Amino acid sequence: MSIVARIKEATAKAIESLYQHQLSAQDITVNQTKPEFEGDYTVVLFAFVKTLRTSPDALGQALGQYLVANNGELFTGFNLIKGFLNLTVTDNFFLQYLQQRYAGQPDLTYGAPQKVMVEYSSPNTNKPLHLGHLRNNFLGWSVAEILKASGNEVMKTCIVNDRGIHICKSMIAWQDFANGATPESTGTKGDHFVGDYYVKFSDTHKAQMKELEAQGLSKEEAEKQAPIMLQTQQMLVDWEAGKPEVMELWKKMNSWVYAGFDQTYKRIGTDFDKTYYESQTYLLGRKFVEEGLEQGVFYKKEDGSVWIDLTAEGLDEKLVLRKDGTSVYITQDLGLADEKYGEFPYDQSIYVIADEQNYHMKVLQLILKKLGKPYADGIFHLSYGMVELPTGRMKSREGTVVDADDLVEEMVAIAARHTEESGKVKDFTEAELKELYDTIAIGALKFFLLRVDPKKKMIFNPEESIDFHGFTGPFIQYTHARIKSILRRQPINEAVAVNFNGLEKLEKELLVLLEQYPGTVRQAAVEQNPSVLAIYAFNVAKTYNSFYTEHSVLSAESEEKKELRLRLCQLTATTIKSAMGLLGIRVPERM
RNA sequence: GGACCGGUAGCUCAGCUGGAUAGAGCAUCUGCCUUCUAAGCAGACGGUCAUUGGUUCGAAUCCAAUCCGGUUCACCA
Known part of the structure; x- marks a missing residue:
């Protein structure tokens, strides 16, 4: 049990014993003690003062004395400042934790296991992945x-x-302008290759619209009447009819895109257990x-279109079937x-989708509820904010979209430059260097995108790019490499015991933090x-x-101190590796 | 217009189930590498927590209103 849980439990017991008053653990606020005060954890007393009909001071004194007297293995002392009871936890508690945990892997499980489906990434097969997809991928995977x-x-x-009209756009453009070019013939990554034709479509469409508008058509008319658009519409009809040459083109171009995606996914460490294709699920x-019509949940309008009325729930009327019968x-x-539920009867189904679809997801869940689907309640929209540039949203029309592959390459170049400047891994082979650059570059990128609360939109500044100092992935990776360097020089001697009192301030601070790891993972979950x-x-x-600068591990004051610090190093390294691993970030042995 | 989300240091962000003097990183400035990796450490500077009112022992945190910004309300996906 975590120290915080034990403090809450002991406090509840103490209050029951002292005041004959029942409290549950969640009623008790326990904070980490602020550095300017003596102690490790603090019980906030104000909440109980009224019900116990006592003063914060009297309660604090009584509680503090009781806790120290009855929980000698946990507390060595307390002090009371206003309504805050600061408790000092015994060195021994943390030393025991260290001794038990330093060698193995952390146990992070809690509660009854659930079946959870997580959907993320959801790319379109008409253009390559961009910065927004990266946030989505990293979030979902993590x-x-x-x-x-x-x-x-x-x-x-x-x-x-x-599938759909947007996919047909790149197909038409390829058909009209490519002269049979392929990713192989042009030496272009497949998804970028197809993306270029999507852009080609847009450019052509725009030019044709301009002509039509010059002939006096309105913008809307011009948009629809442009020859390339008419072609595209026809292609969609042909696709839905299964016209062989269209299907062949569609398969060919998609296969180019998938080859490109696979390469990117592999590079950034994204994987899936199951991929659904809209072409196979859209019907x-x-x-x-x-079903909805029979249940009276949906209703049909005169033109044949089908709707659901969600105005009672504060939403709108929503179309579920077009008048032409298409969904x-x-x-x-x-x-x-x-x-999904048929294949994997989940307790929870998480959709990692940008917050611009909040309304859509709300409606989706509501309709499923109204249809009486048992899995409706398990649906959870993990809504994340869009990644924006300092100038605002990324816009493909304005060419401000930050391409995922380009960004990764840029990061790798920066990682390589920093590594070369440091001159610390001159003995690495080419392959080792390449792996290290990838580890650092992608670590920096992932950390940058994951360190912000998913709900909030975030600003990406390509000018300043991503820093490698301070609150960054490489900073943490570097710390890990430093620790490993020590442990390579001096392995832990299991035979030496480390039970004693007298932890240095920073040793204890580090242990207090390390002890919070399982609780932190739980919170993240x-x-x-x-x-x-x-x-x-x-x-x-x-x-x-800070500890590293203040205290020497290898030249510690005594053999016992050295062993303590080696174990502390080991547990720190394990914890960093585990936490970063859950973010999808590798940590190097050397850098 | 309706619904939803956001506004904290020059910049990027924590803190938001109410708790002590609001924290990090970057940027700027000052120190620290003959000693375990300086991608580091120590320190300085920097705040009307959008505004106003309310709730209470206590509000960045909860409530209301206002201002500013965003998203969405398609027979697009």
Whole structure:
């Protein structure tokens, strides 16, 4: 049990014994003591003063004395400042924790295991991945891993938007302008290759619109009447009819894109247990229309379109089937949700989707509820804020989209430059260097995107790029490498025992932090928020670095101190590696 | 217009289930490498927590109003 849990438990017991008053652990506020006061953890007393009909001072004195007298293994002393009871935890408690944990892997499981599905990434097959996808990928992957580490059965999924008018746009452009060029013939990565034709479509479309507008058509008319758009519409019809040459082109171009995605996913360490393709799932929602009409949840308008009225819930009327009988986005999603549950009967289904779709996800869940689907309550929208540039949103039309592959390459170049300047790994082979650059570059990128609360939109400044100092991935990686350097020189001697009193301030501070690790992972899991772990890992690294500068490990005052510090180093390294691992960030042995 | 989200140091962000004098990193400035990796450490500077009112022992945190910014309310996906 964590020290905080034990303090709460002991406090509840003490109050029951002293005042015959029952309290549950969650009623008690325990904070880490502020550095300017003596003590490690603080019980906040104000909440009980009224019900116990006593003063903060009297309560604090009584409680402090009781806790120290009855929990000698936990507390060595207390002090009372206003309504705050500061408790000093015994060195021995932390030394025991250290002794038990330094060698193995942390146990991070809690609660009853659940089946959790996590959907993330969801790319379109008409353009390469960009910065926004990276936040999505890193978030989804990390949340999945955190839930897995917490003891749940997790299935990572991806829905690929591989069909529709936007896919036809790049197809038409390729057909009209490529002269048979391929990624191989041009030496272009497949997803970028196809993305270039999507841009080509836009440019052509724009030019044709301009001509039509000059002929007096309105903007809307011009948009629809542009020859390339008419072509694209026809191609979509042909695709839905399964016209062989269109299907062939579609498959060919998608396969180029997938080859490109695979390369990027591999590079950034994203993986999935199951990939859904919209082309295979988009018709699944149709049966819901019948079902909803029968149940009276949906209604049909005169023109044949089908709707659901959500105005009672404060939302709007929502179309679920077009008058021409084709299904819309939300209907497809209903079908996919059903398909997912059929394959993996989950307790929770997490959708990692940007916050611009908050309304859509709300509607999706509500419709499923109204249809009486048992899995509706398990749906959770992990809504994250968009990544913006200092100038505002990324816009493909204005060419301000930050490409994922380009960004990774840029980071690698910076990592290489820093590494060369430091001159610390001159004996590395080419392959080792390459791996190190990737580890640092992608670590920096992931940390940068994961350190912010997912809910909040974030600003990415390409000018300043991503720093390698301070609150960053490389800072933490560097700390790990430093520790490993010590442990390589001097392995731990298991035979030496380390039970004694007299921890240095920074030794204890570090132990206090390390002891909080399982609780921190739990918080990250409950909140589905990796940034909690990023901040934690940074604090551990920072505290270790202070300790490192202040106290020598290898030239410690005594053999026993040295062994203590070696174990402290080991546990710090393990904790950093574990926490960073849950963020998808590798930590090097040397850098 | 309706709904939802946000506004904390020059910049990027923590803190938000109410608790002590609001914290980090970057930037700026001062020190510290013949001693375990200076991608580091120690320190300085920097705040009307958007504004106003309310709730109470106590408010950045809760409530209301206002201002500013964003997203969304498509027979697009």
